[in-house]
Amino acid sequence: MTRTSDRPTVEAFAAVLFDMDGTLVDSDAAVERSWRMWAREYGVDAEQVLAAMPGHPAADTVARMRPDLDPVAVEAAGRAQLEREYHDLEGVVATPGALVLVAELDRTGRPWAVVTSADARLAAIRLEAAGIRAPLVIDRDAVVAGKPDPEGYRLAAERLGVDPHDCLVVEDTPTGTAAGRAAGATVAGLKGGAGGAADFPLATLTDLISTP
Structure with missing residues (x-):
């Protein structure tokens, strides 16, 4: 497993699945x-x-x-x-390190997706405001049960053609962390390790890059 300090980095996983609000997008x-x-x-x-x-x-x-x-x-x-x-996009931007991290994922060809509790329209609006073009978005409209149910993360893994157990989920809330863990993924948590519920905490998204 590739590590930065005591943290795994994205190279250790088949795919990376991000929450949107508070994780990739500061809304x-x-x-x-x-x-x-x-x-x-x-x-x-x-x-x-x-x-x-x-x-x-x-x-x-x-x-x-x-x-x-x-x-x-x-x-x-x-x-x-x-x-x-x-209609309220004031102050909606990419979170610190988000653009660097997704650019690295795109550069290396590592699959990634966004799994969000927002509906399709809100997800598209906020990602565009943040300057993020996600290759796959699983929004609330795509699933029967929202977070903390693992359906969204399992669906994202399926569409990327990977096993959920080989995925890294990046979250910022205990609710989202519960969804990622229930899907069988490893969960990295922003904002104090998503309330201490994640497998390991992140200070910033660039902690997931082995060579920032």
């Missing part, structure tokens, strides 16, 4: 703005919403925070929340 400020607006509108404590929503599809967060809403109302609220996010 934290835009996400927080939109969910604070939703919290005010629906009479929910904003701090509780921000603690609960990372890694989850919008409708799932709505259902968790407002269990009194019927499924039709939950779906409508989720769609409205996505509409807010489609």
Whole structure:
């Protein structure tokens, strides 16, 4: 296994599967703005919403925070929340090291993909804003069950023609980390090792390159 310090690097894996928001794309400020607006509108404590929503599809967060809403109302609220996010790109950029890392993966021909809880439209908008062109995107529309279910990561591995156990998943939330580990992948975690749930922590994405 190729290592930088005590960390494996991308050379150790058949493919690399990235979460999008907070991992490849810094959309934290835009996400927080939109969910604070939703919290005010629906009479929910904003701090509780921000603690609960990372890694989850919008409708799932709505259902968790407002269990009194019927499924039709939950779906409508989720769609409205996505509409807010489609139009707020202020401050949406690539995370530190993201462009360097994906360029290295492209240069070496190592397969990689994005697996996100965003829908197809939001994923495309944010990746474009960050200047990232992913060869494969598995969005929320492509799966039946969102994270923490492993379906998305398993599907990405299948479409890349690799075994999930030979993949590195890169995440920034415990929810996404749970999905990656359930898929059988090794998980690298940003933001304190994705809450300490990942197999190993990352300070920056370039830690995954053997020769930065």
